Amino acid sequence: MSSIRTRLFVILLAATGVVWLSAVWWIQHSTRSEVEQVLDARLAEAAQMVSSLISDRRIDVASAGPVELNLPVPAAGSDYSRQLSCQIWSLDGALLGASASAPSGRLAAEQTGFSDSLVDGEAWRVYTMINEDLGLRVMVGDRLTVRERLVTDVVRGLLLPALAILPVLAALIWISVGRGLAPLDRMARALSARTADDLGPVSAGPLPREIRPMGAALDGLFARVAGAREREKSFTAFAAHELKTPLAGIKTQAQIAAMAPDEATRRQALARIEAGVARTDRMVRQLLELAAVDGAPEGGGEIVDMTRLVSDLGQDMRRLATERDVQLRLEMAPELFCRIPDPVLPAVALRNIVENAVLASPPGSEVVVEGVARDARITLSVLDRGPGIPEAERARVTERFFRGAGAPAGGSGLGLAIAQVAVERLGGRLGFEARTGGGEAVQIVLPCAGPVHESGRASEGRDTATRS
Amino acid sequence: MRVLIVEDDETLADGLSVGLRLQGFTPELVTCCADAREALAQGGFSAVVLDLMLPDGSGLDLLAGLRAGGDRLPVLLLTALDQVRDRIGGLDAGADDYLGKPFDLGEVSARLRAIIRRAEGRASALLEWNGLRLDPSRMSGEMDGRELRFSRREFSVLRALIETPGVIVEKDRLEERLYGWQEGVESNAVEVHVHKLRAKLGAGFIETVRGVGYRLAEPRP
Numbered sequence: 001m002s003s004i005r006t007r008l009f010v011i012l013l014a015a016t017g018v019v020w021l022s023a024v025w026w027i028q029h030s031t032r033s034e035v036e037q038v039l040d041a042r043l044a045e046a047a048q049m050v051s052s053l054i055s056d057r058r059i060d061v062a063s064a065g066p067v068e069l070n071l072p073v074p075a076a077g078s079d080y081s082r083q084l085s086c087q088i089w090s091l092d093g094a095l096l097g098a099s100a101s102a103p104s105g106r107l108a109a110e111q112t113g114f115s116d117s118l119v120d121g122e123a124w125r126v127y128t129m130i131n132e133d134l135g136l137r138v139m140v141g142d143r144l145t146v147r148e149r150l151v152t153d154v155v156r157g158l159l160l161p162a163l164a165i166l167p168v169l170a171a172l173i174w175i176s177v178g179r180g181l182a183p184l185d186r187m188a189r190a191l192s193a194r195t196a197d198d199l200g201p202v203s204a205g206p207l208p209r210e211i212r213p214m215g216a217a218l219d220g221l222f223a224r225v226a227g228a229r230e231r232e233k234s235f236t237a238f239a240a241h242e243l244k245t246p247l248a249g250i251k252t253q254a255q256i257a258a259m260a261p262d263e264a265t266r267r268q269a270l271a272r273i274e275a276g277v278a279r280t281d282r283m284v285r286q287l288l289e290l291a292a293v294d295g296a297p298e299g300g301g302e303i304v305d306m307t308r309l310v311s312d313l314g315q316d317m318r319r320l321a322t323e324r325d326v327q328l329r330l331e332m333a334p335e336l337f338c339r340i341p342d343p344v345l346p347a348v349a350l351r352n353i354v355e356n357a358v359l360a361s362p363p364g365s366e367v368v369v370e371g372v373a374r375d376a377r378i379t380l381s382v383l384d385r386g387p388g389i390p391e392a393e394r395a396r397v398t399e400r401f402f403r404g405a406g407a408p409a410g411g412s413g414l415g416l417a418i419a420q421v422a423v424e425r426l427g428g429r430l431g432f433e434a435r436t437g438g439g440e441a442v443q444i445v446l447p448c449a450g451p452v453h454e455s456g457r458a459s460e461g462r463d464t465a466t467r468s
Numbered sequence: 469m470r471v472l473i474v475e476d477d478e479t480l481a482d483g484l485s486v487g488l489r490l491q492g493f494t495p496e497l498v499t500c501c502a503d504a505r506e507a508l509a510q511g512g513f514s515a516v517v518l519d520l521m522l523p524d525g526s527g528l529d530l531l532a533g534l535r536a537g538g539d540r541l542p543v544l545l546l547t548a549l550d551q552v553r554d555r556i557g558g559l560d561a562g563a564d565d566y567l568g569k570p571f572d573l574g575e576v577s578a579r580l581r582a583i584i585r586r587a588e589g590r591a592s593a594l595l596e597w598n599g600l601r602l603d604p605s606r607m608s609g610e611m612d613g614r615e616l617r618f619s620r621r622e623f624s625v626l627r628a629l630i631e632t633p634g635v636i637v638e639k640d641r642l643e644e645r646l647y648g649w650q651e652g653v654e655s656n657a658v659e660v661h662v663h664k665l666r667a668k669l670g671a672g673f674i675e676t677v678r679g680v681g682y683r684l685a686e687p688r689p
Binding site (some may be wrong): 237238240241242243244245246247248249250251252253255256259260261265268269272273275276279403 | 490568
């Protein structure tokens with residue numbers, strides 16, 4: 001049942017019905033015991049009365065055969081009139097007298113007090129008492145069917161109006177459930193009327209307490225979607241700026257070279273064009289890397305020799321380091337094997353971190369890449385003696401296109417963002433720490449199933465490295 | 469004309485700086501919002517070439533701050549976002565014109581001349597005074613049917629004087645218009661250029677006010 005209204009309607013109606021039926025059952029029960037008590041008391045009373053009438057000789061039973069007894073009965077015309085029957089028996093078993101309504105059979109056996117009996121196919125409730133003075137047995141009884149009818153009439157009196165009210169009650173429940181759910185309808189209408197750009201909070205207006213959590217959850221979702229959309233938009237804006245600005249620079253410099261009044265101006269413009277192209281090239285490479293690591297798979301993969309990966313990287317970076325007059329030193333523990341989703345991930349992460357370190361380093365200083373395995377983890381550290389990341393910027397350095405105030409010129413603000421995404425894909429952690437003595441220590445901690453030294457898997461790793 | 473360039477990209481900033489100088493402007497270069505605010509506070513600029521994304525903030529904020537302060541300095545926005553919405557945003561923030569990257573140097577200087585002209589309340593691109601018609605886009609002029617050519621610095625001095633004809637322009641201000649902060653000022657440079665201008669325009673065209681500066685003479689009756 002997918003409609004809350006229908007479901008609530010059925011539940012409420014069923015619950016009301018059950019409550020009603022239990023009440024009826026309970027009333028029937030208590031009425032029955034009440035009726036029994038009252039009628040039993042009346043039976044006993046009537047028997048006493050008949051017995052005392054006989055004792056007072058108002059009824060003469062000794063002289064005559066069966067006589068008609070006229071007992072006080074409820075007002076004539078009622079359904080319940082003449083319900084009491086009386087029989088007077090001698091102690092030796094002769095019927096001395098009976099009321100008009102009494103059956104022909106004997107009402108009860110020998111015992112005194114209350115008893116149930118079956119006379120001429122009818123169930124009777126009988127009170128028997130013995131009049132010792134006259135040697136008589138007085139029996140007063142009524143039919144159980146009469147008692148039953150009494151109870152049934154009471155219950156019917158309850159049920160009939162209930163059944164009559166039922167449709168009215170159902171209608172009331174249906175309407176009030178609808179009313180109660182109206183805020184949901186309103187919310188749905190408000191939501192469906194929204195445009196795709198409208199990500200404002202739902203709970204701007206007053207919401208009932210019950211749907212407030214849903215409103216809050218929706219608001220949270222909207223805020224997250226808006227945030228993601230905002231990031232996407234600012235990424236596009238940044239990427240456009242970062243690509244078009246150097247292009248504008250190159251075009252401007254080319255125009256200057258074309259109209260340069262002297263050789264020196266022309267030569268300088270050409271040099272700037274070259275630098276601009278190099279920068280744009282790096283930017284494009286980084287954007288492509290970012291797209292690659294964004295789309296890289298997580299988990300599984302192949303076994304890679306990190307030691308070898310770092311030494312390959314060292315070869316690539318050597319030229320940049322030499323240009324900058326920076327020493328690049330690799331201190332890798334041998335045979336650091338690790339199962340990773342894609343070898344491009346650690347390579348890209350490390351390359352960007354090392355590149356940053358080299359660019360930040362003062363001439364004549366040293367950049368160290370360390371790799372150790374500990375507790376099923378491989379830790380790769382890149383240490384430089386540059387100015388370090390200012391404390392206030394440390395939390396933001398992995399944001400895309402974030403460039404610190406003191407960052408070296410020409411950077412895209414993407415390098416560490418790429419490293420962060422790549423390390424996340426590897427299930428690892430990227431950490432930044434100021435170095436004692438100046439500079440920055442960047443750490444990549446990668447979870448590994450433990451460095452593998454057995455020859456079989458080690459050689460597998462080496463094969464992989466060779467193939468790639 | 470002194471123009472402030474606010475651009476953080478080295479290649480582009482240098483290109484604009486050199487290019488605009490070749491086109492007859494006197495460009496000053498700053499690379500962030502903070503430096504730009506400081507330079508603008510000092511004043512003396514005819515226009516600003518403003519990049520939108522700067523390392524310490526948005527060019528739009530800088531622009532909004534400028535306009536909030538009541539400054540009507542012409543501003544040309546440079547930006548990579550050439551969506552219509554961004555253009556509208558830039559113009560609404562108080563920019564006078566807008567150029568999407570990459571752009572043509574010639575177009576930058578033409579647009580700069582146009583927004584400066586509008587700011588000065590002139591309808592014509594030509595500046596006229598006392599029989600001289602000056603064309604800033606070509607750094608040339610015409611007087612009594614004669615075509616006149618000026619060097620970049622001669623033109624800068626003449627341009628500064630013709631903006632407010634008849635009003636004295638201090639020698640310091642002329643030097644400021646002639647040279648950017650980066651360039652060294654020769655002590656008698658202004659005198660030299662005024663001398664050359666008098667040779668081309670006639671001795672009485674520019675008057676010397678001793679100890680103060682120069683002004684253009686009132687028209688001949």
